[in-house]
Amino acid sequence: MEGIFGNLAIGFVEVFKLQPVTMWGMTLQHVPFNIIMCLIGCLLGTLIGVLPGIGPVATIAMLLPVTFNLSPIAALIMLAGIYYGAQYGGSTTAILVNIPGESSSVVTCLDGYQMARQGRAGPALATAAIGSFFAGCVSTLVVAMFAPPLAEVALKFGPAEYFSLMVLGLVAAVVLAHGSLIKAIAMVILGLLLGLVGTDVNSGVLRFAFGISELADGIGFVTVAMGMFGICEIIANLEQKESREIFTSSVGKLMPSKEDWKRMIMPILRGTALGSALGILPGGGALLASFGAYTLEKKVSKYSHEFGKGAIEGVAAPESANNAGAQTSFIPLLTLGIPSNAVMALMIGAMMIQGIAPGPQVMTERPQLFWGMICSMWVGNLMLVILNLPLIGMWIKLLTVPYRYLYPSILLFMAIGVFSISNQPFDCFLMAVFGLLGYVCVKLGCEPAPLILGFILGPLMEENLRRAMLLSRGDPWVFISPSKPISMGFLIASVALLVIIAAPSLRKKREEVFVEET
Amino acid sequence: MKIKSQQDLWAGLMFIAFGLFFILFAMGTPEFLDKLVGTRLIPGYQMGSSVRMGPAYFPVVLGGLLAVLGLLVLLDSVVSEGPEVPKFHFRPLIWIGLSSLAFAYLLKPLGLVLASAALVFVSAYGGHEFKWKEVAIMSVVLVIFSVLVFVKGLALPFPICPDFIEVCPIR
Numbered sequence: 001m002e003g004i005f006g007n008l009a010i011g012f013v014e015v016f017k018l019q020p021v022t023m024w025g026m027t028l029q030h031v032p033f034n035i036i037m038c039l040i041g042c043l044l045g046t047l048i049g050v051l052p053g054i055g056p057v058a059t060i061a062m063l064l065p066v067t068f069n070l071s072p073i074a075a076l077i078m079l080a081g082i083y084y085g086a087q088y089g090g091s092t093t094a095i096l097v098n099i100p101g102e103s104s105s106v107v108t109c110l111d112g113y114q115m116a117r118q119g120r121a122g123p124a125l126a127t128a129a130i131g132s133f134f135a136g137c138v139s140t141l142v143v144a145m146f147a148p149p150l151a152e153v154a155l156k157f158g159p160a161e162y163f164s165l166m167v168l169g170l171v172a173a174v175v176l177a178h179g180s181l182i183k184a185i186a187m188v189i190l191g192l193l194l195g196l197v198g199t200d201v202n203s204g205v206l207r208f209a210f211g212i213s214e215l216a217d218g219i220g221f222v223t224v225a226m227g228m229f230g231i232c233e234i235i236a237n238l239e240q241k242e243s244r245e246i247f248t249s250s251v252g253k254l255m256p257s258k259e260d261w262k263r264m265i266m267p268i269l270r271g272t273a274l275g276s277a278l279g280i281l282p283g284g285g286a287l288l289a290s291f292g293a294y295t296l297e298k299k300v301s302k303y304s305h306e307f308g309k310g311a312i313e314g315v316a317a318p319e320s321a322n323n324a325g326a327q328t329s330f331i332p333l334l335t336l337g338i339p340s341n342a343v344m345a346l347m348i349g350a351m352m353i354q355g356i357a358p359g360p361q362v363m364t365e366r367p368q369l370f371w372g373m374i375c376s377m378w379v380g381n382l383m384l385v386i387l388n389l390p391l392i393g394m395w396i397k398l399l400t401v402p403y404r405y406l407y408p409s410i411l412l413f414m415a416i417g418v419f420s421i422s423n424q425p426f427d428c429f430l431m432a433v434f435g436l437l438g439y440v441c442v443k444l445g446c447e448p449a450p451l452i453l454g455f456i457l458g459p460l461m462e463e464n465l466r467r468a469m470l471l472s473r474g475d476p477w478v479f480i481s482p483s484k485p486i487s488m489g490f491l492i493a494s495v496a497l498l499v500i501i502a503a504p505s506l507r508k509k510r511e512e513v514f515v516e517e518t
Numbered sequence: 519m520k521i522k523s524q525q526d527l528w529a530g531l532m533f534i535a536f537g538l539f540f541i542l543f544a545m546g547t548p549e550f551l552d553k554l555v556g557t558r559l560i561p562g563y564q565m566g567s568s569v570r571m572g573p574a575y576f577p578v579v580l581g582g583l584l585a586v587l588g589l590l591v592l593l594d595s596v597v598s599e600g601p602e603v604p605k606f607h608f609r610p611l612i613w614i615g616l617s618s619l620a621f622a623y624l625l626k627p628l629g630l631v632l633a634s635a636a637l638v639f640v641s642a643y644g645g646h647e648f649k650w651k652e653v654a655i656m657s658v659v660l661v662i663f664s665v666l667v668f669v670k671g672l673a674l675p676f677p678i679c680p681d682f683i684e685v686c687p688i689r
Contacts, residue, residue, distance in 0.1 A: 031648065114627050180591070190536055193540050193584065203564070203572065235611050293533055293619040326601070403645075404646065404652075405652075408617075411618065412637050413664075415621045418620060419621070419669075419676075432619055436615060443525075445601070446529055469568055473569055474567060
C-alpha cells in the first residue's frame, strides 16, 4: 500500500507542478501548467462531446494536433481530460436529447431520457456526475494498484508473447464490435496493412508508397482517424434531416432528493465494481461496462419494474460503470502498450507522436509521466463535477446550435490540424480519401473502429513477428510451444473467444444485444 | 444463384480487391505477365524466408488473409439474408471532400484567411440549406478565430495573406 501512495504522490506533484510558460511573447514564472491543460482538456472535451453527432474518437482526433507543441506529460493529461469530458458530454446529450453521444451512453438514454421527460433532468444529470466521480476515484486507485505488477510481468515478455498478446487484444476488440464478426476481422487486417505503408524499418524498402514522397514516413495516424471518424461522421450526419427534441426549460433543480440518494448508492457501487473489472479486459472498456452494469442492475434491483420508465438506478449504474471502465482500460494501454479500443488507439498514437514508445518500460523509465497521468485522471474527474454541474445551462444552449453552423467549423479545425502535422496539402487529401473509405465501409456494414486498432498495431505486430521468427530460427510453432506458456495461453484464449462467438446460439444473442443498442 | 445480401456482396468484393491489391504490389506482377508485356510492370519487394522475413512477407500473408475473409463474406451473401446497401448521398460526400481539398491546396498560395473562407463556403454548400448571409458571417467569425488561435496562439507556421500581397495587413 505504501508503494502506491508514494507513487501517487509523485504523480500529484507532477500534476500540480509550477513551471515557467512562454506565451504570446510573455514568460510567466510559476504557472501550474499541467493542471491548466487538464482543465482546458475537460472543458474542450465536454464542449465537443455535448455537440450531437460527434463521438469521443472524433473529438480526440480533432483535438490531437492542439497537443503537438506541448510537453508529453501535458499533452497526455490534456488528452485524458478530453476523453473524460467527451464521455461526460455524451451522457448529457443522452439524457437531454435521447441521442447517445457515443455507444457507451446508449443505455443511459433508456432511463435518463425518461427522467428528463418527467421533468427530472436535473437529478438525472447530477446522478450521472456523482456516479462518474465516485467511479473515477475508485478506478484511479485500481489503476494505481494493478498497473505496476502487470507492467512487471509484461517486462518479461519476449517478441513471441507480444505478438500473441496483440492477436488476443485485436480478437477481443473485434468480438465487441457491432455487426458481422468476419467483416470486423477483415477491417482489422485492412488496418494492419495500411499501417505497413511507408519505409520498412528492417530493410529500408519503401512499401506501397507509389512514388509519393509524402508516404515515406507512412500514413499519418491522425489523418486516418480524422478521415474515418470525423469526415465520415459529418457526411453521415448531413444525410439526415435535423430533428431534435430538447427539454431546455425543464432541467429544474439539480440536487437529487433524499430518496434518490438512497436509491443510487448501491447501483453506483455495483456499477463501479463491474466497470472497473470489465475495463481491464482487452477489448473491454466503457461500452461493455455500461451494458453489463445496466443488465446487472435490472436483475438485482427491487425497482426493476421501473426500468425503462425513468428509474434512477438505470442512470447511476451504467454511468458509474462506463467511467470506471473508461479509466481502467488505461491499464492495458499503460502497462502493455496494447489499445483495447479506438480511443486507446488514439492515446497510443499521441504517445508515439510525443516520442514515447508505449509499453511496460514507460512506468520505470518515466515515472513522472506515468503517475502524473494517473493522478490527472482523478483531478480531471473532480473538475468535471465542479465545472459541469454549474455549467449545465451553457451545455444545453450548445445543444440548440443547428448542425449547419457546427460542421463547417469542425471541418475547418480538422483541416487545420491535419495540415499542421507536416505542413503539406497531401495529408488533407488523404483525410478526404479516408473519409470516403469510412463512408463506404459504413454503408457496407463494416465498422471503422477495428481498422484504427489494426492500423496502430500493424508495424508493431510485424516487428514482433519478425523477431520471434528470427529467434526461433523460422519455426512457426514457437507461438504455441510449451516453452512459451504465456504466448500459448494468449493464442488459445483468442481462438476460444472466436469459437465461442461464432457458435450459433451466442451469435444470435450477440446480434440481439447490438440490435437493441442501435 | 441469388444474391441475398447486397451489403455483404460489395463488402466481400471490397476486401478481396484490397487483399489482392496489397499482394500484387508486395510480390510484384507474375512472371508470365511480365514476359507478355516485355517489361517488369510492378517490381514488388523481397519475400525473404520465414527466418528472415523480407518486406513482402507480412503484407502478402495479411493480403491473403484479407482476400480469404472477403471470399467468406462474399459466400455469405448468397447464403444468408442481409440488408440492402443504404443509399449513397453524393451531395455531402462530394462537397465535404472538395472543401478539405480546397483548403489544403489554397492555403499556401492564398493564405489562411481565404483558404478558411473557401472551406466554409464549399462545405456549407453540401448541407441542407445554404444561406449566403449566414455562411458569410460564419466564415468571418471562423477566420478571425482561427487566425487568433492557430497562428497567434499556437504559432502554426501558416501564411495569413495571399502570396501576391507583399505587405500583409494582419500581423
